Amino acid sequence: MLEIKNLHARIAEDGTEILRGVNLAVKPGEVAAIMGPNGSGKSTLSYVLAGRDDYEVTEGDILFKGQSILEMDPAERAATGIFLAFQYPMEIPGVATMEFLKVAMNAQRRARGEEELKIPELLKRVRTAAQELDMDMNMLKRPLNVGFSGGEKKRAEILQMKLLEPSLCVLDETDSGLDIDALKIVAEGVNALRSPDRTIVVITHYQRLLDYIVPDSVHVLYKGQVVKSGEKELAQELEKNGYAGLIGEAA
Amino acid sequence: MMNLQVQVRHTAAEEALLSAYSERAASLPGDERTAEKREQAVEILKKGLPNRRVEAWHYTDLRRLLSTVPAFEAATHLEQREPLLPGSVVLPVLNGIAKPMQELSDVSVATVTNELTDGSLAARLALAGTDDAIGAINAAFVTDGFALDIPADAALGHPIELQNVQAGGQVHTRFAVRAGERAKATIVERQLGDGAALVSSVSHLDVGDGAEVVYLIIQEQPDDARHLGQIYVKIGKDAKLTLFVMNTGGKLVRQELRIIAEGEGSEFRLRGVNLLAGDTHCDVTMILDHAAPHTVSTETIRNVVTGKAEGAFQGQIRVARDAQKTDAKMACNTLLLSDEGGFSSKPELEIFADDVACGHGATVTEIEPAHLFYLMARGIDEKTARGLLVKAFVAEVIEELEDEQVVEVLEGKLDAWFAAHG
Numbered sequence: 001m002l003e004i005k006n007l008h009a010r011i012a013e014d015g016t017e018i019l020r021g022v023n024l025a026v027k028p029g030e031v032a033a034i035m036g037p038n039g040s041g042k043s044t045l046s047y048v049l050a051g052r053d054d055y056e057v058t059e060g061d062i063l064f065k066g067q068s069i070l071e072m073d074p075a076e077r078a079a080t081g082i083f084l085a086f087q088y089p090m091e092i093p094g095v096a097t098m099e100f101l102k103v104a105m106n107a108q109r110r111a112r113g114e115e116e117l118k119i120p121e122l123l124k125r126v127r128t129a130a131q132e133l134d135m136d137m138n139m140l141k142r143p144l145n146v147g148f149s150g151g152e153k154k155r156a157e158i159l160q161m162k163l164l165e166p167s168l169c170v171l172d173e174t175d176s177g178l179d180i181d182a183l184k185i186v187a188e189g190v191n192a193l194r195s196p197d198r199t200i201v202v203i204t205h206y207q208r209l210l211d212y213i214v215p216d217s218v219h220v221l222y223k224g225q226v227v228k229s230g231e232k233e234l235a236q237e238l239e240k241n242g243y244a245g246l247i248g249e250a251a
Numbered sequence: 252m253m254n255l256q257v258q259v260r261h262t263a264a265e266e267a268l269l270s271a272y273s274e275r276a277a278s279l280p281g282d283e284r285t286a287e288k289r290e291q292a293v294e295i296l297k298k299g300l301p302n303r304r305v306e307a308w309h310y311t312d313l314r315r316l317l318s319t320v321p322a323f324e325a326a327t328h329l330e331q332r333e334p335l336l337p338g339s340v341v342l343p344v345l346n347g348i349a350k351p352m353q354e355l356s357d358v359s360v361a362t363v364t365n366e367l368t369d370g371s372l373a374a375r376l377a378l379a380g381t382d383d384a385i386g387a388i389n390a391a392f393v394t395d396g397f398a399l400d401i402p403a404d405a406a407l408g409h410p411i412e413l414q415n416v417q418a419g420g421q422v423h424t425r426f427a428v429r430a431g432e433r434a435k436a437t438i439v440e441r442q443l444g445d446g447a448a449l450v451s452s453v454s455h456l457d458v459g460d461g462a463e464v465v466y467l468i469i470q471e472q473p474d475d476a477r478h479l480g481q482i483y484v485k486i487g488k489d490a491k492l493t494l495f496v497m498n499t500g501g502k503l504v505r506q507e508l509r510i511i512a513e514g515e516g517s518e519f520r521l522r523g524v525n526l527l528a529g530d531t532h533c534d535v536t537m538i539l540d541h542a543a544p545h546t547v548s549t550e551t552i553r554n555v556v557t558g559k560a561e562g563a564f565q566g567q568i569r570v571a572r573d574a575q576k577t578d579a580k581m582a583c584n585t586l587l588l589s590d591e592g593g594f595s596s597k598p599e600l601e602i603f604a605d606d607v608a609c610g611h612g613a614t615v616t617e618i619e620p621a622h623l624f625y626l627m628a629r630g631i632d633e634k635t636a637r638g639l640l641v642k643a644f645v646a647e648v649i650e651e652l653e654d655e656q657v658v659e660v661l662e663g664k665l666d667a668w669f670a671a672h673g
Contacts, residue, residue, distance in 0.1 A: 050628050054620075078630035090625040094643025100626070103639065108630035143643075160629060 001065065001199040002026045002168055008059035008224075009048045018044040020224035021060065026217070028167075029196040033210055033235060034203045036221035037243045042203045043087060045221065046172040049201075050084040051077045064168060079111035083166035085157040087173040092144040097156070100144050101126055105163055129162040133189050150177035158189040169193065169200045175209035187212030207239035220246060261299065267320035268296055271421070272391050275323065280394060281367040288376035292390035300384050307382050310563035310595050311534040316503050317477060320449055324420030331414055335439050335469055335660055339410040342397045347422040349395045357405050363396035363425045372425070375455060385479040385507060389451040392423035396452075399438075403431035403459065410437040413454075417476070419446025426454040432487070433461040437654075440468045440482075443500075447475040453482070460487040460514055465654070466494050471664070472501040474529055481507040488514030488543075495652060496523045496535060497661065499668050504533040512539070512546040512574075522648050523552035526665070527560035527592065528672035536565040541577040541607075550581040553648045555641055556592035557672055563595040566611065572603040581611040586618070586644050588637075638669050 002025070009019040018041045026032045036042050048055050049062065051074040061068050069077050092100075105125075106116040117125070130137055133155050145153050154174055161169055171190065175183055190200065190213050202213055210218075210232065218234040219226045220243070228234065228246060238246065261269065272293050281289065300317060301308040324346075331343035331350065342360065343350045349362045366372035376390040397413055413426045422444075430436055442452060450472065458464045472478045478501045486492050498504055512519055519539070527533050539548060552564050564583045585594040598611040618640050626636035642665055649661045 050624075052624050052628075073633065074624060074627035075630050075632045075636070078628055084628055086625070086628075090622055092622050092625065092640070092643065094647045095626075095639055100629075100639070103635065104626075104629040104631055107632060107635065111630060164629065 001028045001030075002201070003063040004060070005063070006060035007048070007057065007062060009044060009055045009057045012054055012056045017058075018055070018224055019048065022221070022224065022226055024219060024226055026199050026201060028199055029194075030217060031194065031200040031202065031213065031215045033215035033218045034201060034221055035205070035218060035235060035238060038205070040221045041224040042205075042221055043172055046084055046170050046203055049082060049170055050074055075107070076111075078164070078166075079108050081167035083161050083164055083169050085154075085161055085169065085171045085174050087176060089145050089153040089157055091146045091148075093146055095144045097140040097142060097144045098126070101140070101160070101163060104160070108164060125163060129159050132162070132192070133159055134185055135159060151179065151182040154178055154182070154186055158186050162189065162193065167198050169198065170203065171201070172203045173205065174202070175204055175206065183209065184212060207235045210235045222246075262314060264317045264320045265296065265299055265314075267322075268388065268391075269293070271320070271323065272296075275392070279392065280364045282370040284370040284373035285367045285376065288373050289391050292376070292378065292387040295378060295381060295383070295387040296391060298381070301382050305382050307536065307565075308384075310565065310597070311505055311532065313384055313505070316532055321420050321447060324418070327418050329416055329418050332416060332441075332443065334410070334412045334414070335441060335467070336410045336412070336437070336656060339412040339439060341412045341414050342399075343414045343416060344396055344424050345416050346418050346420070347394045347424060349397055357402070357407060358411065359400045361398045363398060364394065366398060367393065375427075379509065385451055385481045385505065386453065388479060389423050389425065389453045389481070392421065392451070393425050393453070394423060396425040398427035399429065401428070401430045401434045401436050404433050405431065406435040407437070410439055412439040412441055414441045415443070415450070415452055417444030417446050417448040417450055417472075419444075419448050422448050422450045424450075424452045426452070427456075428454070428466070429457045430459050430462040430464050432459040434459060435463045437465045437657075438467070440466065442468070442470040442472060442478060442480065444476065445473055447473070449477045449479075451479040453480075456482060456484045456492075458484070458486045458490045458492045461489050462487065463491045464493070465652070465657075466492065467657070468494070468496045468506065469664070470496075470498045470501060470504060470506065472504070474500060474502060474531065476501050477503040479505050482509065484508070484510040486510070486512045486514060486517040486519055489516040490514055491518045493520045493522065493652065496521070497526075497664065498524070498533050498535070499526045499664060500531070501533065502531055504531065506535045508535070508537040508539075510537065510539045511542055512548060513542045515543040516545045517543070517547075519546070519548040520651075521548070521550040521552075522651060523550075523564070524645050524648055525552070525554040525562055526645070526668045526672070527554065527556045527562050528558045528668075530559045532561045534563045534565070538567045539569070539579070541568065541570045541574040541579060544574055545576045546574060547578045549579070551648055551651075552583040553645050554583070554585040554594050555588065555645060556585060556594050557588040558592060559589070560592045561594070563597070565597045565599070567599040567601070568609060569601040570604050570607050570609065575604050575606045577604060577607040577609065579607075579609045583613045584644075585615045586641060587615055588618070588641070634673070638673050641673065642666070642669060
């Protein structure tokens with residue numbers, strides 16, 4: 001499903017290299033966790049996957065369903081089924097959340113050659129998804145993410161993910177800023193999306209989220225490279241011993 | 252005695268205006284009092300149009316920008332247009348001539364031609380000053396328009412649209428609306444057409460004590476027309492006025508708003524939307540006098556600039572010595588979508604009272620790349636995503652008008668503009 005090969009990327013503005021040869025392969029149906037200390041390149045990796053032009057790929061490739069996505073813009077990547085749940089979702093004044101959902105859902109459907117959803121069907125889908133995440137429909141009348149609490153923003157991200165039905169979900173620090181109840185709801189939302197033809201990449205600093213979204217594989221990112229991969233026990237090991245031991249090993 | 256005269260070398264446009272007056276003066280409507288005002292206006296025109304060294308025209312060098320003045324054209328057949336707001340009563344002025352209209356049961360209507368002929372309009376043909384070029388051009392040439400009188404306590408069940416349609420040449424019109432005490436009304440002043448006309452249009456709006464008026468000026472001239480607009484406003488005691496000004500067309504546009512909050516406790520809102528594309532030059536100039544205590548005003552102008560368009564907003568707020576407890580807030584925000592376009596904002600506060608709250612702010616921004624990325628990451632293509640963000644920037648102001656029908660129609664105008672220029 002997702003194959004990252006020797007990926008090098010730098011900040012476009014000042015040329016600082018952040019990713020220095022990332023290799024990673026995730027199969028359909030697999031939930032992969034990417035862990036690592038601050039500054040290891042986790043968020044950069046998520047932005048590069050989504051196509052943010054603040055970063056330049058200088059070497060390597062990203063294959064999604066066997067195709068390189070490097071030449072695609074963010075909208076094209078989304079239409080092929082890549083979804084990034086942002087660590088810090090943008091507040092966008094003046095764009096009503098409901099209107100945004102409608103435009104996004106139908107843009108993707110059009111790009112895939114599917115028929116646009118009519119308003120009643122669209123509303124029904126949004127209402128169902130919102131209920132499952134314990135979200136108030138009134139929130140969706142407000143401008144996108146404006147005045148939402150940290151937890152509400154994260155829920156809104158998962159809501160979008162449910163509605164857009166991507167085949168690759170990248171969750172960037174989705175646990176940050178969530179209390180335990182919100183964390184459980186969000187995790188349930190993600191778990192409900194687990195399916196044999198969907199890949200989920202969970203980026204997180206802490207093991208905590210992985211108690212609720214149990215990964216099939218765990219990969220440690222350090223200084224822009226995957227320095228260790230293992231099964232879910234690796235996350236527990238990291239929680240117990242911290243990154244220090246591992247980093248020593250890698251160095 | 253020696254008579255020293257400064258010789259003015261007239262531009263082609265100035266020559267055209269002066270010779271048009273010589274040719275037309277005899278056929279223009281008006282009694283002696285009207286004729287006298289016309290002559291006074293022409294004397295001002297003889298001194299030449301204001302250039303950028305005249306302070307009020309610093310951002311709009313009329314002498315340079317009004318490069319040509321078209322000849323008058325005999326009225327071609329023109330149909331009135333569908334009103335902006337469904338259900339409106341339309342009072343059409345077609346190529347400068349007010350058309351007979353349906354009887355209005357709750358409003359009395361007069362034509363400006365009649366008021367020029369009987370001289371009753373003469374006082375209002377006076378100029379605001381020697382730099383009042385719009386007033387001068389209009390006073391010299393005005394032919395027609397409508398004057399409405401809305402009686403006290405009337406609550407109009409439908410909007411009234413003053414529809415000024417041009418088909419080229421020159422069009423010089425006037426409108427007047429007097430809303431009686433406690434009257435409630437929504438008035439649309441529509442400025443449109445399909446010729447490369449020179450239009451001057453001067454309006455007077457009197458909002459009586461306790462009245463509530465929404466007045467929308469929608470200027471949507473074609474890209475080769477020149478539009479010179481002016482509105483004089485008086486707001487009575489405890490009255491509420493929302494003045495909405497939208498400019499979406501025209502090659503050269505100046506809208507002067509001269510407002511006096513003269514009644515204690517009055518509330519004034521100005522909301523402006525300027526959508527500037529191509530090589531248009533658009534200037535909105537406001538002079539607001541807080542002349543009475545406890546008057547509140549807010550002014551919000553949002554501009555979208557693309558292509559080589561240039562815009563300016565001059566906002567002058569004057570607070571009289573007696574106008575204690577005035578509360579005025581002015582903001583001018585511009586979204587610049589092109590490196591070749593520009594927008595100038597000049598706020599001015601002149602405060603003579605000591606217990607007031609007055610503030611102003613101006614920003615020029617571009618589309619926030621992080622916002623664009625967020626929308627695109629959800630599969631929305633770049634053009635659509637930009638359109639959403641630009642629309643959001645302007646829609647915030649339109650949505651403040653609250654009336655759902657008005658908001659919907661104006662957002663439709665936004666969509667049409669973005670489809671053509673986005």
